[in-house]
Amino acid sequence: MTIIAVIPARYASTRFHAKLMQDLGGKTVITRTYEAAVSTHLFDDVFVATDSDLIFNEIVSNGGKAIMSKKEHESGSDRIAEAVEDLDVDIVVNVQGDEPFINKEPLEKLLDVFRNDASHQIDLASLMREIKDKEEIANPNNVKVIVDQSGLALYFSRSVIPYPRDENAGVRYFQHIGIYAFRKPALLDFYSLPMKSLEASEKLEQLRYLEYGKKIKMVETTHVGIGIDTAEDLEKARKLV
Numbered sequence: 001m002t003i004i005a006v007i008p009a010r011y012a013s014t015r016f017h018a019k020l021m022q023d024l025g026g027k028t029v030i031t032r033t034y035e036a037a038v039s040t041h042l043f044d045d046v047f048v049a050t051d052s053d054l055i056f057n058e059i060v061s062n063g064g065k066a067i068m069s070k071k072e073h074e075s076g077s078d079r080i081a082e083a084v085e086d087l088d089v090d091i092v093v094n095v096q097g098d099e100p101f102i103n104k105e106p107l108e109k110l111l112d113v114f115r116n117d118a119s120h121q122i123d124l125a126s127l128m129r130e131i132k133d134k135e136e137i138a139n140p141n142n143v144k145v146i147v148d149q150s151g152l153a154l155y156f157s158r159s160v161i162p163y164p165r166d167e168n169a170g171v172r173y174f175q176h177i178g179i180y181a182f183r184k185p186a187l188l189d190f191y192s193l194p195m196k197s198l199e200a201s202e203k204l205e206q207l208r209y210l211e212y213g214k215k216i217k218m219v220e221t222t223h224v225g226i227g228i229d230t231a232e233d234l235e236k237a238r239k240l241v
Contacts, residue, residue: 002089003111005043006067007033008076009097011052019098021054022234025241027062029228030055032100036062040104042091042111049083072211076203077180084184085089090114092187094180096230101240106221110181113217123186123214125223126153126206127150127177136175143176143204145218152217174218176206177225186214 009020009030020030030048035045047058048066059066067083070217074223076094084092091114092199093107106127113125128145136142155161156176164171182224190208209216228234 001114002044003042003089003093004087004089005048005049005050005093005095006038006047006080006083007037007095007097008010008079009048009050009052010079011035011055011057017233019228020204022228024100024228024237028058029100029234029237030097031062031064032073033095033097033102034059034062036100036102037095038064040102040107042104042107044089046095046159047083048097049132051079052088058141063167072187076202077105077182077187077205078141079188080182081187083205089184092182092184094182096225099225100228101238103223103225105211106177106219106223107181109219110179111223113219114181114183117217120183121215123183123210124206124216125181126218127179127223128174129177129221129224130219131175134188137172137173143178145174145176147174147218151218153206153210153218155210156204157166158204174220177221177223179225180206180212189214 011018024032034048036037049069050056056066056068069079080094095160110125113122131137137160143156143158145153145156146161162171193195193212196211198211228237
């Protein structure tokens with residue numbers, strides 16, 4: 001089973017322009033993320049997929065591997081799908097470009113899903129963590145996920161799901177963490193299939209997989225990634241480095 005990591009890397013970030021090219025302890029954010037992915041030793045290869053000459057040259061000049069996107073993409077999945085279309089791989093892991101402090105353990109758990117799936121029933125694997133604070137649960141920026149008894153995703157939403165009509169029912173709430181491992185055919189299907197109404201409404205690309213009948217295995221973790229979305233986040237990251 002050939003496993004690769006692909007880091008989708010847009011230069012023009014809405015909230016923090018050019019954040020991936022910011023200095024983080026003598027190296028750019030994207031270079032640190034690339035090196036962190038390589039250092040896990042979980043992958044047969046690691047690539048950055050980007051629309052930016054600056055990012056492409058940054059990775060290549062530091063001895064890394066980069067793939068230039070041929071066109072504009074609406075989502076990270078689209079960018080990754082284009083990048084791997086002609087690669088001979090089985091599993092593709094989406095590593096977030098703005099998370100340079102990669103934790104190996106949850107990634108290993110994602111890959112174990114496919115190692116234990118001899119009949120190839122699972123199309124994707126992703127992560128979730130339990131949240132208990134009512135404000136966190138209600139926050140639409142925290143995407144919630146509900147699963148069946150075998151851990152397969154039933155639905156993702158920005159709304160509170162399930163609705164707590166009976167607060168004593170013992171429901172656990174889970175926040176979706178947007179790290180994915182894909183079987184290559186599922187990823188290419190996503191790339192070729194049109195967006196449907198649920199994805200359009202919630203603006204959540206994972207709903208496209210569910211709408212077309214793909215099986216997403218959710219893996220519970222306590223790990224919370226350290227993403228760089230603002231200048232304040234960058235300062236915190238510099239202190240960690």
